[in-house]
Amino acid sequence: MQTFGFITHALDMNDVVRYEPRSAGKRIELVSKILEWMPAYKQSHITGIRSKTGEEIDGYFCACPFLPHQFTELPREQVYKKIIDAGKLAESLGAKIVGLGGFTSVVGDAGETISENLNIAVTSGNSYTIATALEGALEAAKTMDIHPEESSATVVGATGSIGRVCAQILSQKVDSLTITARSLSRLKNVAEMIYQFSGKRPNVTTDLHASLQGADIVITASSAGRGIIQPHFLKSGCVVCDVALPHDCSREIAEIRRDVLVIEGGLVEVPGKVDFRTNFGYPPGISLACMAETMILTLEKRFEHFSLGRRIEPEKVIEIQFLAQKHGFKLAGFRSFNTQITKEDIYKIKENVRALKKKQKISIGL
Ligand SMILES: NC(=O)c1ccc[n+]([C@@H]2O[C@H](COP(=O)([O-])OP(=O)(O)OC[C@H]3O[C@@H](n4cnc5c(N)ncnc54)[C@H](OP(=O)(O)O)[C@@H]3O)[C@@H](O)[C@H]2O)c1
Known part of the structure; x- marks a missing residue:
């Protein structure tokens, strides 16, 4: 053996x-x-x-x-x-x-x-971590009725070993891609590599908050070692595949943002x-x-x-x-903040997204 x-x-x-x-x-x-x-x-x-x-x-x-x-x-x-x-x-x-x-x-x-x-x-x-992160993110997007080819995606830690290849492959599957990390010069190099790979130019920013505001699909793989993604950074209805260990998503997201789907990547x-x-x-x-x-x-x-x-x-x-x-x-099935995500959980997240949209329409008088 x-x-x-x-x-x-x-x-x-x-x-x-x-x-x-x-x-x-x-x-x-x-x-x-x-x-x-x-x-x-x-x-x-x-x-x-x-x-x-x-x-x-x-x-x-x-x-x-x-x-x-x-x-x-x-x-x-x-x-x-x-x-x-x-x-x-x-x-x-x-x-x-x-x-x-x-x-x-x-x-x-x-x-x-x-x-x-x-x-x-x-x-x-x-x-294999990259393969499962991509598979998990796209699978999660499907359950949230997000069509990748019409979506905006963001990769956090995109200059890293895992993030760069996730960004390259994801650039082929989504409508627009944003990449973020702390070093702008390294991000520009990666943007060039992505262009060589898929013919698509990603948006580049070192502003984590701004990079996430319009993202429907997020893969996050930084080595920050703490919850750098705060609840108010995320778009309603988005999916986040958190590959980082320790996780990039702060725990408050689980308590405050009942309208987003966060899954642990690479399980x-x-x-x-x-x-x-x-x-x-x-x-x-x-x-x-x-x-x-x-x-x-x-x-x-x-x-x-x-x-x-x-x-x-x-x-x-x-x-x-x-x-x-x-x-x-x-x-493995979806897990989030150490617990299994059920079909009912996904249904509730979608309900919360719909309720929020309705509230917004009422508040702007539509
Ligand atoms: N789930 C799994 O099975 C699995 C397997 C392997 C690794 N991991 C985890 O995946 C993560 C990435 O691993 P890796 O090997 O790709 O690491 P890496 O090559 O060191 O890349 C780390 C990336 O994070 C960025 N970064 C670091 N601190 C940041 C911050 N505060 N804000 C924004 N970006 C930041 C780095 O760029 P800058 O320095 O320019 O910011 C770089 O782009 C780690 O957390 C690791 O533990 C998980």
């Missing part, structure tokens, strides 16, 4: 408490200090992954104990060392490929240095009876797309640096989507 490794880390204090209940009530500064001292460790043995083809694999979660802010704030060498240690641990457990979860693939050169220091293949999982049903032997916050059988990419490559015995660095090619996205289907991986 072939084996994979996947490097994890806690996304926030809720995650830390889930993994270590004794940390409940402790200050984040103290917890961060303890995490800083902790070495990489074996978190769990994953079993029960069974492809449609009958092939079975197993794997290990190897933890790299840092919180998201520590990946960007601590000295780069210190961060790389712990990620490499987690990768070496996976190697010693028999893994032939290791996936980089969360910020382990965001920091620095997006996995290139990590791969140079390991003897096994490394993948960020970003190709996948794993074929077989997978047992992760750890609770990372999702229902049984569900994994993140980046984890699933590592599993798919292991089932294919493709022990190569499939998605690495910030230059993911759209062809890779198509290839991994094909391989995912071959092995029986599929998009």
